[in-house]
Amino acid sequence: MxxxxxxxxxxxxxxxxLRQEVRAFIAAHMPQTAAAGRANCWSVADARFSRSMGEAGYIGMVWPKCYGGHARHPLERYTVLEELLAAGAPVAMHWVADRQSGPLILRYGSEELRQRIVPGIARGETYFCIGMSEPGTGSDLASVRTQGVRTKEGWRINGQKVWTSGAHYSQYMIALVRTGEGSERHGGLTQFLIDMSSPGITVRPILDLVGAHHFNEVFLDDVLVPDSMRLGEEGGGWAQVTAELSLERSGPERYLSSYVLLVEFIRQAGPAxxxxxxxLIGQFTAELWTLRQMSRSTAAKLAAGQDPMLExxxxxxxxxxxxxxLPRRILAGIGGLADLSDASELMSVLALLLQISPSFSLRGGTREILRGIIARGLGLR
Amino acid sequence: MMGETQQLLRETADRLFRDLAEERTLDFVRLWQKLDETGFRSLLVAEADGGFGGNFRDVAAVLRLAGQHALAAPLAEAMIATYLLHKAGWPVSDDLVTLAAGSEGRLEGNLFSGTLRAVPWGERAGLVLAEVEGGLILLPRDKATQVTTTANPAGEPRTRLVFANVPALVAPATGDLLLLGAFSRSCLIAGALDGALARSIEYANSRVQFGKPIGKFQAVQQALAVFAEEAAAVNCAAEAAALALDRGDGRFEVACAKIRASSAAAMGVATAHQVHGAIGFTAELGLHHLTRRLTSWSGEFGNERWWAEELGGLVAALGADQLWPEITRRG
Known part of the structure; x- marks a missing residue:
């Protein structure tokens, strides 16, 4: 073994x-911000930056050209993403659409849907949110209750989604909906593409603990969705979302969210x-380097058509x-008189990350769920 | 080396190390004879010079297996020493040649006076290779005036050798000895973590308490998942370090690998014993062959702190904005 x-x-x-090209693009297009504005940058939305990324051909990189994509290799896309994340570029606006919604539409959507929607994503103009979580549905995704009932024209959807990042600026949601009447757990779930301007949709902000607006709750009251907006087979939603979730797990965003803090810490430390x-710097570097090797290796396995779910x-x-x-260890490294109200680059990014970093092991599958997946892979479950 | 030969090499190593693990009472002379017959020590020597013509990735694979089976012999030391002897253009003998992880002393011309510390199986070796201020030196062990052997935490012999004005072969210092020593320990730790993890999973699936295997309890599952993550990280780091050495410059990568391996070793030891409970603490079960070596190897050829200071100094000197370019430049 x-x-x-x-x-x-x-x-x-x-x-x-390619790296040099992306670095030149970042230098030309990324707005100047303080370090705190570059932390956790895949939650920082900037429509203008997303559009310039689209123009540069950095969104939908691996998609076919006939849908506005650029037919590049998945590992070229990986390289571009890690450069953007290391630089702290504001990529949130198009992140979900590029990472998972676009691929999902290309795989399960009708030809008409692909033609109509995917090119806008690649231009950095069309944004998506994920309609998975519900008030009663967090880690236990199979408990989804939002309901879809067949009508003559398509589907009538009722229910509520929550923790929906970016619902307030996204034109579309891909929602996991229970369509099998009386179905339970993994059966009877279907994914739909929902136009966020449809009548019956209400988006309400949920401010996070630092007062920032990323999350929303989304109410769906008799929202009518044509059958042509169904993604994949009726009842095939569970298999689709599990595949989708494993796609979103091993990317460079999973270890680089605090990278800007490390950079500021090294800057403050000086050359000697x-x-x-x-x-401390040596330990951080060793961990960072190892994670990058692991993430790249996993991306390469994915690109080669393997299914490295466990990795x-x-x-x-x-x-x-x-x-x-990282924030906690850097705080300890700075020492007992660290002033978290100080407005310096280092201290303000540190203060922000100390507050928001607890979310890093929640989003996209909690620590406990991931360790359960690993335990199953080890033959313990 | 071709893919098929590499596969054969791994299979041979796996079989031999497994056999030797079942014969722990075997006399060292016999054990070393069996090991040396394989020619593993010349793994890194070119085929034209009578070696295997292997690369550092092959070394990593063989040492991983040595770690997994808790091999009680200075194979890594002999491999690295033989490689460095060839590189220096020095003659190679059939004697056991080992490495000094630490040294102090002075070189005057080719005369060495000083102490070599913690030399693995130093008492058994014919030759000892060390890096001292001023150069890489090769010393005949029998010219030592004091030979004191103690044991590392795994019970393996570590010898202190004192020399006074002993003629040595001298080559320019490169830092390779410590670097490759640390690389070897990273690979051994990678294998030993996988070995201890596999044993822990097996035990958790068979040991029944409260009416079910303890591996069915989430608390145990989560602990073993973290153990698996750490083992994965070290295996990845060690292999990536090997690739960097094969590319010609592994100083940054070996430092990373040794830091990562040393910290994971401590965690792995703790979890393996926690899962095994009291039985894991017995001499008889043999889990300790792995865990005590993990403890030893994590400290040898520079512990986590030593390499972290080295690497951190390097990164700080490069400057904050150069870390990412450096990491990506290196591949």
């Missing part, structure tokens, strides 16, 4: 040239810090633990 083996990360073409600070769960849990622990 070997718990993890490396899969070669070999995108076609000159990767270093004391031994304790050097040791993806490992990368996400370790990555989240790293990005979550």
């Amino acid at each position: 070997q718990s993890f083996s490396i899969f070669p990360f070999e995108p076609p073409g000159d990767v270093q040239a 810090p004391d031994a304790a600070t050097r040791a 993806a769960a490992v990368v996400k849990d370790l990555g989240n633990s790293f990005e979550q622990s």
Whole structure:
């Protein structure tokens, strides 16, 4: 038994040239912000930046050209993403659409849907939110109760979604809905593409603990959805969302959310810090480097058509633990007189991350759920 | 080496190390004979020079297996020493050649006076390779004036050798000895973590308490999941370090791997014993062959703190905005 083996990360073409190209793009288009504005940057929305990414061909990179994509290799896309995340670029606006909604429509949507919707995503103009969680449905996704009933024209949907990031700026939601009458658990679930401007949809903001607006609750009251907006087979929703969730687990966003803090810590430490600070920087670097190797290897397995579900769960849990622990460990490294109300670059990004980092091991599958997946893979469940 | 030969190499190593793990009372001379017959020590030596023509990835694979089976022999040391002897252009003998992880002393011309510390199986070795201020030196062990052998936490012999004005072969210092020593320990830890993890899973699935295997309890499952994550991280790091060494410069990567391996080793030891309960603490069960080695290896050739200071110093000197370019440049 070997718990993890490396899969070669070999995108076609000159990767270093691609990196330089992305770095030049970032230098030209990314708005100047304080370090705190670059932390957790895949939650920072900026429509103008998303449109310029679309223009540069950095959204829908792997999709066919006939849908506005760029027919690039998945590992070229990975390379672009890690550059953007390391730089702290505001990529939230199109993130969900690029990562999971676009691929889902291309895979399960009708030709008409693909033609109509996917090119807008690739231009950085069409945004998506994920309609999975509900008031009674968090980790236990199979308990979804939002209901879809067949009508003559399509479906009438009633229910409530919650923790819906970006619902207030997204044109579409992909919702997991119970369509099988009397169905329970994994059966009878179907995914729908829902136009957020449909009558019957109400979006209410939920402010997070620092007062920021990412989350929403979304009410669906007799929302009529044509059958042509159904994604995949009726009743096939569960298999689709589990595949979708494992896609979103091993990306570079799972360990880089606090990277900007590490950079500011090293800056503050200067070129010749004391031994304790050097040791701390060395430990962080070793963990970061290892996670990157693991994440790249997992991405390469995915790109080669393998299904590294277990590796993806490992990368996400370790990555989240790293990005979550970084603020606390850096605070300890700064020492007892650290002033979290100080407006300096370092202290303001540290103060922000100390507050929001608990969410890193919740979003996209909690730590406990991931460890359950790993335990199953180990043959314990 | 071709893919098929590599597969054969792994299979041979796996079989031999497994056999040796079942014969722990075997006399060291016999054990070393069996090991050395394989020619593993010349794994990194070119085929033209009578070696395997292997690379660091092959070394990583063999040492992983040595770690997994808790091999009680200085195979890594002999492999690295033989490689460095060839690199220095020095003659190679059939004697056991080992490495000094630590040293102090002075070199005057080719005369060495000083102490080599914690030399694995130093008493059994014919030759000892060390890096001292001023160079890489090769010393005949029988010229030591004091030979004191103690044991590391795994019970493996570690010898302190004192030399006074002993002629040595001298080559320029490169830092390779410590680096490759640390690399070897990272690979051994990777294998030993996988070995201890596999044993822990097996035990958790068979040990019944409260009417069911303890592996059915979420508390145990979550602990073993974290153990698996740590083992995965070290296996990935060690392999990536091997790839970097094969590319020609692994200083950054080996530092990362040794830091990651050393911290994971401590966690793995704790979890393996926690899952096994009292039985894991017995001499008889043999879990300790793995866990005591994990403890030893995590400290040898630079512990976590030592490499973290090294690496942190390097990163700080590069500057905050150069960390990402450096990491991505290195692949």
